[in-house]
Amino acid sequence: MMRAATTIARRQARTLSAFAPQPLGPKSASLVARESKVGAENYAPLPVVLAKGDGCRVWDADGEEYLDFLSAYSAVNQGHCHPKIVQALSDQAGTLGLTSRAFYNDVLGEYCEFMTSLFGYERLLPMNSGVEGSETAVKLARRWAYDVKGVKGDAVVIMAENNFWGRSIAALSSSSDPTCKEGFGPYAPGFDLVPYEDLAKLEAALKKHGANVAAVMLEPIQGEAGVVVPPDDYLPGVKALCEKYNCLMVADEVQTGIGRTGKLLAVDHVNVRPDILVLGKALSGGAYPVSAVLCDSEIMLNVRPGEHGSTYGGNPVAARVAMAALNALIDEGMVENAQRMGDILDGELKRLVSKRKIALDTRGRGLLRALIIDDAQKPGELAYDVCLAMRDRGVLAKPTHGNIIRLAPPLVIDEAQLDAAVSSLDEALALWD
């Protein structure tokens, strides 16, 4: 733990008079060149090539150490290579890896019991990625609408503008972001969008679609949109409207769930129980792709054998890894630590906002935080430059939506690491003051 702080302090001493990003080390540069020749270009990674991780710390291919303030978009809540998760992965992988769901396996039942009792639902449907989990939730909601509610026309799922739930055709069909949407049509019908945080517009949409609405599906905090935290009465208001108009409330907690916001689920902050809950990312602590959809039998059992599934979903490795990931999170007090460290980070970010001209505002919950940058000097690009300057001071983060830097370290971060990261961020911001 101390080493990270020492390394960062050493790098902070190399004060730059103006912004000039450090060149990549020789191994990193050759790895980037190698990938660039033959890899697809659907990502624009920050130039840093990671080769090792432990807790909050990662090392690049040339041996430089960093604090990870992205956590693989909140998948690595438990910290990199958590020993109990790695142990569960390797034990189960050496015993029985994959059976498909053509047969039963001896772990899935235990996993379903564990998850349903932890989250308070009757049943679980296992998938792999977050987008598959959210897609499953849409399918479950549609089937419930036809089979239980008695919808006769085409079922509608209402979502919020600026939502993000992945890259499938259904996800981009229901997206308002032209970058992920344009040029990929034709789009799947059956979705409508309303502004986030606006209960009146939601009610108007519920009235407009009348009896055809299957569900309202939302992120309790919009992560990719820039960590947009709705007012405390919003989610309870959504739930009440879903009850009033007889449709389901789906919470996509793929990014906000598993302790990230200082509670096990983000909806726990406002005591809302969604009808369908989608989990992913940190459900495996970054060791394996695991997602899950939880709901009660009245919704789950409308989908019958052969109507939905996944070769890898519910495999014994995924089930063991997820149980280990959740046990580690709970036993080691990571949820409480996220709340405690999140409060400290919030205070520090507010201090930077009052101190540094280019830091406009901050928001978030627990260890899901955002710093909004005044990028008038270089619109749409300055936040990226700030992230490069942070990288050169030993902290890794990435902008989301132009001028917003998301700050989401693993939930195992301690105060010394947090202080070191905030000093690096302060130094980086100072370059533009």
Ligand SMILES: Cc1ncc(COP(=O)(O)O)c(C=O)c1O
């Ligand atoms: C809220 C939310 N839902 C779903 C997804 C999709 O998850 P995955 O990339 O694992 O498919 C994401 C990914 O960032 C997300 O933030």
